[in-house]
Amino acid sequence: MNDTWFQRHQPRLDAAVAASASRTYFSAFGESVTPWDHPAEVSRAGTAAFRAWLDADFPIETPGSEGTVSTERSPYGFDLGVRYPRVVDVDALLAPVPGARAWREAGPDGRVGVCLEILDRLHARGFELAGAIRHTSGQPLAIAFSYSVSSALDRSLEALAWSWREMTRVAPTAVWESPRGARLEKTYTVIPRGTSLVIGSAAFTTWNGWPAIFASLVAGNRVVVQPHPSAVLPMAITVQVCQEVLAEAGFDVGLVTLAVGACEDRLHERLAVRPEVRIVDFMGPAGFCAWLEERAGQAVLFTGCPGVNSVVVDSTSDFAGMCDNLALSLAAFTAQMTTAPHNLLVPRTGIDTDEGRKSPRDVADGIAAALDRLLRHDLGAIEVLGALATPAVLAFAEAAARKGEELIASRQVPHPTYTDAEVRTPVLVGLQAADADIYSGESIGAVCYLVETADTEESIALFYLMASRHGAVTAGVYSTSEEVLDEVRDVALDVGVALSENLLGDIVVNSVSAFSDFHGTGTSPASSATILDAAFVSPRFRVVQSRRHV
Amino acid sequence: MNDTWFQRHQPRLDAAVAASASRTYFSAFGESVTPWDHPAEVSRAGTAAFRAWLDADFPIETPGSEGTVSTERSPYGFDLGVRYPRVVDVDALLAPVPGARAWREAGPDGRVGVCLEILDRLHARGFELAGAIRHTSGQPLAIAFSYSVSSALDRSLEALAWSWREMTRVAPTAVWESPRGARLEKTYTVIPRGTSLVIGSAAFTTWNGWPAIFASLVAGNRVVVQPHPSAVLPMAITVQVCQEVLAEAGFDVGLVTLAVGACEDRLHERLAVRPEVRIVDFMGPAGFCAWLEERAGQAVLFTGCPGVNSVVVDSTSDFAGMCDNLALSLAAFTAQMTTAPHNLLVPRTGIDTDEGRKSPRDVADGIAAALDRLLRHDLGAIEVLGALATPAVLAFAEAAARKGEELIASRQVPHPTYTDAEVRTPVLVGLQAADADIYSGESIGAVCYLVETADTEESIALFYLMASRHGAVTAGVYSTSEEVLDEVRDVALDVGVALSENLLGDIVVNSVSAFSDFHGTGTSPASSATILDAAFVSPRFRVVQSRRHV
Structure with a gap:
C-alpha cells in the first residue's frame, strides 16, 4: 500500500x-x-x-x-x-508503541x-x-x-x-x-x-x-x-x-x-x-x-x-501604494499574525515621496485612508479582519492606544451572523524613539506603533536593536535610496531576519510563500x-x- | 586568495x-x-x-x-x-568581532x-x-x-x-x-x-x-x-x-x-x-x-x-581470531578510548567455537593469551598502550579489579625514556549479570568487564538495557547464528548504536573510519x-x- x-x-x-x-x-x-x-x-x-x-x-x-x-x-x-x-x-500516554x-x-x-x-x-x-x-x-x-x-x-x-x-x-x-x-x-x-x-x-x-x-x-x-x-x-x-x-x-x-x-x-x-x-x-x-x-x-x-517586527520607512516613489500595502499588512487578521508589522519607523522630519514631503502624521493619515478604502464595507472587512481571538486582544489594543497618540482608532465592525464576534480594525499608536519600553514589548495583535525617529539612521539602529534583543520574524523597508536599501539589507543579515523591500500590491510583509520564503531564522531570541x-x-x-x- | x-x-x-x-x-x-x-x-x-x-x-x-x-x-x-x-x-573575550x-x-x-x-x-x-x-x-x-x-x-x-x-x-x-x-x-x-x-x-x-x-x-x-x-x-x-x-x-x-x-x-x-x-x-x-x-x-x-559499550559474545567460528581482535580493542590506548568495549557479555554455560565449547573463563584465558601475544615485548606494548592519562585511571582500574574476579591482571610496562610514565596493560574483571551497579558505571579506561549471563537472550537484553539507559558509542557481536545477528541488529537500531559483527584482524570495534562510519548517534543519553x-x-x-x- x-x-x-x-x-x-x-x-x-x-x-x-x-x-x-x-x-x-x-x-x-x-x-x-x-x-x-x-x-x-x-x-x-x-x-x-x-x-x-x-x-x-x-x-x-x-x-x-x-x-x-x-x-x-x-x-x-x-x-x-x-x-x-x-x-x-x-x-500510559508515552508508553512504547508496538x-x-x-x-x-x-x-x-x-x-x-x-x-x-x-x-x-x-x-x-x-x-x-x-x-x-x-x-x-x-x-x-x-x-x-x-x-x-x-x-x-x-x-x-x-x-x-x-x-x-x-x-x-x-x-x-x-x-x-x-x-x-x-x-x-x-x-x-x-x-x-x-x-x-x-x-x-x-x-x-x-x-x-x-x-x-x-x-x-x-x-x-x-x-x-x-x-x-x-x-x-x-x-x-x-x-x-x-x-x-x-x-x-x-x-x-x-x-x-x-x-x-x-x-x-x-x-x-x-x-x-x-x-x-x-x-x-x-x-x-x-x-x-x-x-x-x-x-x-x-x-x-x-x-x-513573535519578536518585534520593524518597517523602516525612509522614502517612496509610490506613497499611496505604500500606504495601501501597509494597511493590508495591518488589517490581515487584525495584526494577529506573528509576521505583521509591529513598529513603523518614520523620521520625525518626514519622508520624501512622489506626493512630496510627508510628515509622520501624513504617513498615519495615508494609512488611515488606505484602511478606510480596504475596510469601508463591513462584509468585506470581516473577510479581511476575522475576529479577535480573545477578549485579551481587545484589552491589549485599548491599553496600547492609551500609551501614545492614537493616530488611527479602532472601529468595531458588526458581524451579520455572529453577533457576539469581536471584529475590529487595527489601532495605530504614535510613539517617540524614546518610548522603547512600550514598543519593544510582545504584541498579541490589533495594534501597530508608528515610532518617530531622528532620521533613517536611527530607524535602522532601532530595527537592529529590536531584532537583536527581542527577535523578529519579518522586516520591511521603503526607500528610493540604494544606500539605505544596502544598509538595511546588511542589518537584516546581521540580525537574521527576512527583509521585504518596497512592497506594493497584495504581497505584504506578512506573506510567506512555501518553497520560496524562509520563515524564522533561528539566530535571534525569537526562534530556533x-x-x-x-x-x-x-x-x-x-x-x-x-x-x-x- | x-x-x-x-x-x-x-x-x-x-x-x-x-x-x-x-x-x-x-x-x-x-x-x-x-x-x-x-x-x-x-x-x-x-x-x-x-x-x-x-x-x-x-x-x-x-x-x-x-x-x-x-x-x-x-x-x-x-x-x-x-x-x-x-x-x-x-x-571582552566575547565582544563582537569587527x-x-x-x-x-x-x-x-x-x-x-x-x-x-x-x-x-x-x-x-x-x-x-x-x-x-x-x-x-x-x-x-x-x-x-x-x-x-x-x-x-x-x-x-x-x-x-x-x-x-x-x-x-x-x-x-x-x-x-x-x-x-x-x-x-x-x-x-x-x-x-x-x-x-x-x-x-x-x-x-x-x-x-x-x-x-x-x-x-x-x-x-x-x-x-x-x-x-x-x-x-x-x-x-x-x-x-x-x-x-x-x-x-x-x-x-x-x-x-x-x-x-x-x-x-x-x-x-x-x-x-x-x-x-x-x-x-x-x-x-x-x-x-x-x-x-x-x-x-x-x-x-x-x-x-562514553556510555556503556557492549559486546555480545554468542559463538564464533574463529576463537583465536576473536580473542586477538578483542585483545587489540582493549589494549589500544589501554581502553581509554570512548569506543572501547566496556562489557563483554558471555553466557555462563559457555559458547560454541571452532575450538569446541568455551566457558567464560576460557574466553578470558583466550583474551589473556592474545594480550600476551600482542604486548609481550615492552617496546611494542608501549606503542599500543600509550600512557595512562592521569593517576585517576590507575586508581579506577585497581578499584574495579577489587569489585569482581580479576580475570586478567594489569602489568606495569617500564618505559625506556619516560621513567615516570604509567604504562599498564588493561584489566579484565569477571562479574555476574546481577552486578549491574558495577558494570553500568562510566569507565575512564584501563578496565573491561566480562559479564556472565544466563544465555545470549540475557546478553542481548543487557545490551539493550545498558545502551538505552546509559547510551553507548559502539557495540559488537560474535555469533555464527543468523537469528542472533538479526536480533542484535534490531536491538542496535532500537538503541541507535553502530554495530560491528564478527570482527577479526586489525579492524576493531573501536575503529571508526571517516566518510564511512558514523560516530555517535544522538538517540541515546550518550550523545546528541x-x-x-x-x-x-x-x-x-x-x-x-x-x-x-x-
Whole structure:
C-alpha cells in the first residue's frame, strides 16, 4: 500500500525537492487559490462536516485518558462543545508503541508514501479543516483556507521533500575496502530520534504544527500532538486522518496520538520535560519558548515566537501604494499574525515621496485612508479582519492606544451572523524613539506603533536593536535610496531576519510563500526553527550502521 | 586568495562530498598511514617543533586575557610548562568581532577555500601536533598521528563537505512569480548562527574538536576554542594555524580565538551559558553533557559521552581470531578510548567455537593469551598502550579489579625514556549479570568487564538495557547464528548504536573510519551529536532572504 502511494505521489515529491532548491514559485495544494474559487457545494459540505463535530464526543482513542474535556470557544461567539479524551496518565500516554519497529522498517520511501497520502486526505477535507481553524482562532475564512490549510499543506510537503532528500543522502549499503586489505560490508539505516512532541499554538495551529508533525513522522518518530486548549479540533481532525491512513497501510495508529488536557492540566509542561520526549516543536509566546529552553534540555527544540517586527520607512516613489500595502499588512487578521508589522519607523522630519514631503502624521493619515478604502464595507472587512481571538486582544489594543497618540482608532465592525464576534480594525499608536519600553514589548495583535525617529539612521539602529534583543520574524523597508536599501539589507543579515523591500500590491510583509520564503531564522531570541530548511528536518533522525567482513 | 584556495582544493572537496554519500573508503590525509611510513627526518623535525614550545610563552593573543597560565603535564611524566594568555574578562573575550561581516560576505565557497587551506597547513604540522597530542593525552604515537591528526583531518574535511553541500543547496537568487501576477526577485544568504564555543576534551581534543571548529567556522560563525586545561597545546597550535591562514586571506584573526583558563577558573562553565554563545560542542564525561543540557538552553548543543559499550559474545567460528581482535580493542590506548568495549557479555554455560565449547573463563584465558601475544615485548606494548592519562585511571582500574574476579591482571610496562610514565596493560574483571551497579558505571579506561549471563537472550537484553539507559558509542557481536545477528541488529537500531559483527584482524570495534562510519548517534543519553551527518552541520547556519518587486 505504502509502496503504491510512494509511486503515485513521486512526481509531486520530485517537483517539491526541486522547488525547495530553486526557490521559484511552486504550490501543490493551491496556496494562492481562494475559498471562493471552489464550487459552493464543496464549501457547504465542508462547513457541514465541521458543524457535525460540535457538541459531541470526538471519535478518537488516546492511551492514558479518562473521561473527556471540552475547552474550545469560537472567537465568533459560541462554544464548540466538542469533547475529547482527557489525558490523566502521562506514563500510559508515552508508553512504547508496538508498531514503532515496523514504521522504522518501512524506510524513507514507505514513510514518505504514507505521509504524502495523508496530505492528500487532509486536502480533501480542506473546508472542514478551515471551518475548525476559523472557529478556534478567529481567522477569516480566506486565511483559514489559503494559509492554514493550503499553504500549511505546501509547507508540510516541503518538510517531506527536505526530509526525504536528507534521509536518502547516504547509500543504504556500501563495501568499504581499506588500503591495508580489510573489506567490510556496511548497512546504513535511518532511525528515529525518539518521541516527538508537537505543542499546538492557538492562532496558527496547523501552519505551525503540520510541518513539524510530518518532519517527525516521516523520520520514523512517534508523534504526540498536544493541541492548545483553545484550538483542539483542527489537530483532532489531523490526527484522525493520520491514523486512518496509517491503519490502511497496516501500521500502528499509535504512531500519531492526540493528547488533550484542560487548561489547568498544564499537559504541555508535563510532557515537554519527559525523558522519552526527544523532540519538541512549539511556536507561540516567547515566555514558553524560554521555559522550554530552560527545562526541556533532554529534547532538541524547534521554537518560534513573535519578536518585534520593524518597517523602516525612509522614502517612496509610490506613497499611496505604500500606504495601501501597509494597511493590508495591518488589517490581515487584525495584526494577529506573528509576521505583521509591529513598529513603523518614520523620521520625525518626514519622508520624501512622489506626493512630496510627508510628515509622520501624513504617513498615519495615508494609512488611515488606505484602511478606510480596504475596510469601508463591513462584509468585506470581516473577510479581511476575522475576529479577535480573545477578549485579551481587545484589552491589549485599548491599553496600547492609551500609551501614545492614537493616530488611527479602532472601529468595531458588526458581524451579520455572529453577533457576539469581536471584529475590529487595527489601532495605530504614535510613539517617540524614546518610548522603547512600550514598543519593544510582545504584541498579541490589533495594534501597530508608528515610532518617530531622528532620521533613517536611527530607524535602522532601532530595527537592529529590536531584532537583536527581542527577535523578529519579518522586516520591511521603503526607500528610493540604494544606500539605505544596502544598509538595511546588511542589518537584516546581521540580525537574521527576512527583509521585504518596497512592497506594493497584495504581497505584504506578512506573506510567506512555501518553497520560496524562509520563515524564522533561528539566530535571534525569537526562534530556533526555520520553516523550512535542513536544520528543521535533519536532527529528527539518525543513521545507524552495522558492518561485517566480506 | 580564498578564491584561489577554493579552486585549488575543489577536487578534494568534490571527492569528499561524493565519499560522504557513497560511504566507501576515502581518505585525503592518510588515515591508514602510520608515522613510520614517513621519513625519519620529517618525524624528527616535528618532534623538535613540539619541544620548542615547552617552558615558554605561546605566541598568541586572546582578548580579555591578563597574564598567563600553565596547566599541562605530560602523562609521560613531565610538565609541559607552556604558558598561555589567561582569560580574565569574558565580556571582552566575547565582544563582537569587527571582521564578522567580511567573513559572512566571503560566502560558502570563500570560507570553504580558507578552511581547506587550514587543513593542509595542519597536515604539514602533523608530527608537531602528534607530539603535542601525545604529551597531553598519553596517546601512543601511532594513535596520536593516525587517529588524532590524519583521521581528525579527514573528519574535518567531511565536516566541510557536508557543510558546503548543505550551504549551497539553496539557489543564491530566484525570481518568484505567483499565478496572480506578482513577480519578486529574492536573494538568499547563508548567515552564521552566532558565537560557537568548542570545549576541548582531555583525551581526544582534536578528533572531537576539529570537526566542530570547522563546521562552525565554514558556516560563518566566530569560534571560541576553550581547551581542557590538560590538553591546551594541540588547540593552541590549531588556533595559530587558523589565524595564520585567516590573516593571509585578509580576514579578522579574531574569528578563531583561544580561550584558556586555569582549572579553578571554570571557564568552560562561564562561557557555555553566555547569551552570545549559540553553539556549544563538547565530548567528554556524561556529567558535563547533562550540565550543558540543563544550563545552556540558549545554545544548540552537540555533545557526546562514553556510555556503556557492549559486546555480545554468542559463538564464533574463529576463537583465536576473536580473542586477538578483542585483545587489540582493549589494549589500544589501554581502553581509554570512548569506543572501547566496556562489557563483554558471555553466557555462563559457555559458547560454541571452532575450538569446541568455551566457558567464560576460557574466553578470558583466550583474551589473556592474545594480550600476551600482542604486548609481550615492552617496546611494542608501549606503542599500543600509550600512557595512562592521569593517576585517576590507575586508581579506577585497581578499584574495579577489587569489585569482581580479576580475570586478567594489569602489568606495569617500564618505559625506556619516560621513567615516570604509567604504562599498564588493561584489566579484565569477571562479574555476574546481577552486578549491574558495577558494570553500568562510566569507565575512564584501563578496565573491561566480562559479564556472565544466563544465555545470549540475557546478553542481548543487557545490551539493550545498558545502551538505552546509559547510551553507548559502539557495540559488537560474535555469533555464527543468523537469528542472533538479526536480533542484535534490531536491538542496535532500537538503541541507535553502530554495530560491528564478527570482527577479526586489525579492524576493531573501536575503529571508526571517516566518510564511512558514523560516530555517535544522538538517540541515546550518550550523545546528541553524530560525527558526521547533516544534523551536525545544518543547525550551525541559516539562510536569510531579501525580496523586492521586479
